[in-house]
Amino acid sequence: MVQKVKLSTIAESLGLSTATVSLALRDSPLVADLTRDRIKERAIELGYIYNRRAASLRTSRSGIVGVVVHDIMNPFYAEILRAIETELDRSRQTFILSNHYDSVNKQRNFIETLLQLGGDGVIMSPAIGTPAADIRLAEDNGMPAILIARSVPGIDVPTFRGDDAFGIALATNHLISLGHTLIAMVGGTDQTSTGRDRYAGYANALRKAGLRVDPALRIAGPRTKQGGFEAALEFLSMQQKPTAAVCWNDLVAIGLMNGIARAGLVVGKDISVTGYDDLEEAAIATPALTTVWNGQSDVGRYAARALLDKLNGSSEADGLHLIKPEMRIRQSTAPLQRTPS
Amino acid sequence: MVQKVKLSTIAESLGLSTATVSLALRDSPLVADLTRDRIKERAIELGYIYNRRAASLRTSRSGIVGVVVHDIMNPFYAEILRAIETELDRSRQTFILSNHYDSVNKQRNFIETLLQLGGDGVIMSPAIGTPAADIRLAEDNGMPAILIARSVPGIDVPTFRGDDAFGIALATNHLISLGHTLIAMVGGTDQTSTGRDRYAGYANALRKAGLRVDPALRIAGPRTKQGGFEAALEFLSMQQKPTAAVCWNDLVAIGLMNGIARAGLVVGKDISVTGYDDLEEAAIATPALTTVWNGQSDVGRYAARALLDKLNGSSEADGLHLIKPEMRIRQSTAPLQRTPS
DNA sequence: TAGATTTCTTTAAACGATTGAACCGGCAAG
C-alpha cells in the first residue's frame, strides 16, 4: 500500500513545495514562522506520518539502536536494559532488542539484520565464543558497538562491566570473616571471561586467608534458579560438608536456598549463602539474601551514553571500564555454627 | 556514510545490470542459474549488505513487527514473548519490543514510531485506558494490530487471552473444597477488564458455594513480588483473619508467601495461598505454589500466528479468543486447620 | 536608484532497491 499522506500531499494542499514542508516540519529557521505554523497545522489535520525509511535512505541515520543480550527475561539483564531504555528514550532512539541465548549464530543474524535496517549502533553482551570478526562486521559497516557484561578478546571497543574478581572476593571474604573455612562456589561456567574472573576472585580470597582451594568445591551449572535448586542436592551430599556457598548470582542463590530449605536445613543458620547482582528480589527473598551489588544500572547507563557519544562523534571511551561492586549484607549469612562433634 | 557495496557495485563488477542482480539475490526464476551463482558468489566476496530501507521504500513491506506490553521484564509477559519470538523468527520478521508501563502516551509513541518505520504489524497488550483511537491509528495506516492479555472496548481485532473469570473460579473453588470460608483476594486492580473479570470469578465462586462476599477481603495493590510482600502485613492484621488468599498472580503470591514466612507462619499449613499464571518459578518456590496455568505460551503463539496470517491476507481471526486455564495443585494450599478455640 | 543583502522558497538531484515493460537473439511453426 502506498502512503496516503506524504510531504507532497501537504505541499500541494497549501500550494508549496515539498522542500519547504520538509524544512518546516523539522523546525528549520529557513522557513517563515507563519508558513511553518500553517504547515504543521495541516500536517496534523491530514494525519501525516513521517516516513523514516525514506528519510534515512537519504540521510543514513535511522534512529535505531540494537541491543542484544543473552536473555532479556533474566532479571540481571532486565535491570541493565531498564537503564539503557531510559537513556536512549531521552534522545529519541528506537531500540531493537534481542536474545542470543549464547548462540553465536543467532547473534550474528541479529547484527546482520541490524545492518540491513541501517542501525546506528549496537550494544551487546556478547555470546560465549563470539569471534572478533563479528564485532568488526558491525564496526566496519559504520555501526559502532559497545560491549557490556563481557569482553571479547582482540576487541577494543568501549566495554562496561562489573569488577568480577573484586566482587566475588568481597563475598568470599565476608564468609571467611564469619569463620567459614569450607566454602563452595555454586553455579555458572568457567568458559567466559566473567567465569574465569569470578573463580579467580574466589580462589585468591581463600588463598590469601590461608585456606585450601579444592576444585571439588566448585559446582558448575546453569545460572538460573532451577540450576541453583538442583545444585542443592549435590551441595548437601558432598563428603566434606561445606558450611557456606558463594553463588554465581542471586538466581542461583535463591534456587539453592529453596533447595536447602526443602531439605529441612535453615539458611542463615546451618548454612550461609551469598548471591551476586543484588536483584530487587534479593531483598525480599526468605531469608533476605546477602549479596554483592554489581552495578547493573551503571553499566546500562554508561553503555548507552558511550554509544550516544560515539554517534555524535564527540567522545572516545574505548577500552574496558570496570564498575566497582559493593557488599550488601542481609540474613542469609551468619557466623559459623560449631557442630557438636 | 554512503553504502560501500550496493547492487550496482556487484552489477558493475560483473558487467550486468542492477535489475539482474536484484532478481538473482532473491532467487527469481527469471535469471539463469549460472548467472545467479556468479552473482551470489560475488556478493559474498564484496561483503554486500542488503539495504532493507531502500527495498521497503519501494515495496512497502519492512519485515518489522512491533510488540508492546506493560513490562517485558515481567516473567508473565516474558513467557508470552518467548513464544512470539519463536513464531516470528520462523518467518524472518524482526521484532521491536517495548514497555509502556501502562502509560498510554508511551504506548502511542511506540505506535507512531512503528508507523514511521513502516512496521508490518503490531502485537500489543494494551495499556490501561487505551482509547480505541490508538488502535485505529495503527489499523487505518495499514498496520494490523493483535491484542493479547487485555481487550479494548469498541475494538474487534483478534484478541487472545486467558479466561480470567473461569481461571480464578478454579482457584477459589479449590480453596473452598479444602474447607476455607474466609478467602481474601490479594493484588491487582479492578480498573482493567482482566481485573473486573477476575474479581467477578472470585465473587461468583464464593456466592455459588453459599459464602458471603466481603469487599473488605479485597486487598488491591501492585502486581509484583514487592506488592505481595507488602500486602502480607495487611493480610495478617485483618480483623476477620482469613485463612486463605487467592492472589492476582504468581509474583504477588510469592511475595505474599515470603511476607507470611517472615511473620513466622507456615504457608501450606497455617495459611493457604494460590497464585495465577504458573510461571516457571512457581514450581520451585518454597513451598511449591498451587496456581492456575494461564496459557501464556498459547497466547503468544496464537497471537503471532494470527498476525502472520493477516499479513498474508489469508485469514480472519477477528474477535476474542479465550484460552482455558488449568489448575496446578502443589504444596501452598492445604485443608483448613480447625483453630483451637 | 542601482546594487547588495537578507529572507524565504523552489528546483532537481540524490539515497538504493524493485518491477512492469521493453528488448534481444535464437528457434519453431506456419
Add this chain to the structure above:
DNA sequence: CTTGCCGGTTCAATCGTTTAAAGAAATCTA
C-alpha cells in the same frame, strides 16, 4: 520469410525524503 514465442537481461520509473544550489522578492545601503 514472416510471425510468435522463449529464456534471459536491461531500461527506466518509482518509493518519500533531504539538501545543495539557484531563484525571487523584499529590504537595506550608499
